[in-house]
Amino acid sequence: MAVLDAFRLDDKVAVVTGGNQGLGEAFAHALAGVGAQVVLAARSRERSESVAADIGAEGGAATVVEVDVTQPDQVEQMLSEVTQRVGPVDILVNNAGTCYHRPAAEVPLEEWHDVFNVNVHGLWYCAQTVGRQMIERKTGVIVNIGSMSGFIVNRPQIQPAYNASKAAVHHLTRSLAAEWAPYNVRVNALAPGYVRTSMAPVDRPEFRRNWIEDAPMQRAALPEELGPSLVYLASDASSFMTGTVLVIDGGYTLW
Numbered sequence: 720m721a722v723l724d725a726f727r728l729d730d731k732v733a734v735v736t737g738g739n740q741g742l743g744e745a746f747a748h749a750l751a752g753v754g755a756q757v758v759l760a761a762r763s764r765e766r767s768e769s770v771a772a773d774i775g776a777e778g779g780a781a782t783v784v785e786v787d788v789t790q791p792d793q794v795e796q797m798l799s800e801v802t803q804r805v806g807p808v809d810i811l812v813n814n815a816g817t818c819y820h821r822p823a824a825e826v827p828l829e830e831w832h833d834v835f836n837v838n839v840h841g842l843w844y845c846a847q848t849v850g851r852q853m854i855e856r857k858t859g860v861i862v863n864i865g866s867m868s869g870f871i872v873n874r875p876q877i878q879p880a881y882n883a884s885k886a887a888v889h890h891l892t893r894s895l896a897a898e899w900a901p902y903n904v905r906v907n908a909l910a911p912g913y914v915r916t917s918m919a920p921v922d923r924p925e926f927r928r929n930w931i932e933d934a935p936m937q938r939a940a941l942p943e944e945l946g947p948s949l950v951y952l953a954s955d956a957s958s959f960m961t962g963t964v965l966v967i968d969g970g971y972t973l974w
C-alpha cells in the first residue's frame with residue numbers, strides 16, 4: 720500500500736462527539752477530507768447543521784445526530800440512528816468535553832459531577848455502546864480526546880476535576896485497548912496542549928505568561944493543526960498502535 724493511501728478513510732463511518740465547534744469541528748473536517756462519512760454528534764443541532772453544510776460545501780459528507788453523551792439512552796439512540804441512516808460505525812472520536820476553572824476547596828458538587836459526566840461517563844457510554852457493535856463486527860477504531868492536563872497540573876487556572884477526568888480518559892484508553900485488541904478494535908488517545916477554542920481562550924492576557932511564554936514553541940495551536948494527528952490515529956496509518964496516548968502540545972509538557 721502506498722504510504723498516503725494508509726491515511727485514506729473512504730466511505731468509513733466516523734462519529735465525532737462534540738463535532739460542531741472547536742477541536743471536534745476540525746476533526747470532522749479532517750476526517751471528511753480523507754473520505755470518511757462523518758457524523759456530528761452533539762447537543763446543538765443548529766451548530767452541527769452549520770458545520771455539516773461547510774463540510775458539504777467542501778465536497779465532504781456529514782450527517783447530524785443530536786445527542787447528549789451524558790444520557791445513556793440517547794447514546795443508544797444515536798448508535799441505532801447512525802447505523803440505520805449511514806451504516807455501522809467504523810471510527811468513534813470521543814471528543815465532547817467540558818471544563819471549569821475553580822480552586823478545589825470551592826468546587827460545587829454539581830460542577831464536579833458535570834465534568835465527570837461529560838468527560839468520563841459520557842465517553843464511557845459512547846465507547847461501550849459503539850464498542851459492542853465494533854466487537855461484534857470485529858473491526859473498529861476509537862480515538863479518545865484526552866489532554867496534557869491528564870499529565871500535568873495547569874497554571875494559572877485551577878481545574879482539579881478536569882485534570883482528574885483527563886487522567887481517567889488516558890487510563891480507560893489503555894484498559895479498553897488491552898481488552899479489545901483480540902477483537903480487532905484499536906483504542907488510542909490524543910492529548911492536546913493549548914488549542915485556540917472556546918474552552919481555551921489563549922489570547923486572554925492573564926493566560927499569556929503561563930500558557931504561551933512557558934511553552935517551548937511560544938504559541939498555542941490552531942484546531943486544524945490537530946486534524947492530521949487524528950486522521951493518523953483513526954486510519955490504517957497507525958494499524959499497529961493501540962493503548963497509546965499521543966501528546967501534541969508544542970512541547971508544553973517538556974518543562
Ligand code: NDP
Binds near residue numbers: 743761766817915
Ligand atoms: P469546546 O468547548 O469548544 O467544544 C466542546 C464540544 O463538546 C462542543 O461541540 C459541545 O457541543 C460538545 N459537548 C459538550 N457537552 C456535551 C454533551 N453533554 N453531549 C454532547 N456533546 C457535548 O471544546 P474544545 O474544542 O476546546 O475541546 C474538545 C475536546 O478537546 C475536549 O474533550 C477537551 O477537553 C479537549 N481538549 C481541549 C484543549 C484546548 O486547549 N482547547 C486542550 C486539550 C484537550 P454541544 O454544546 O452542541 O453539545
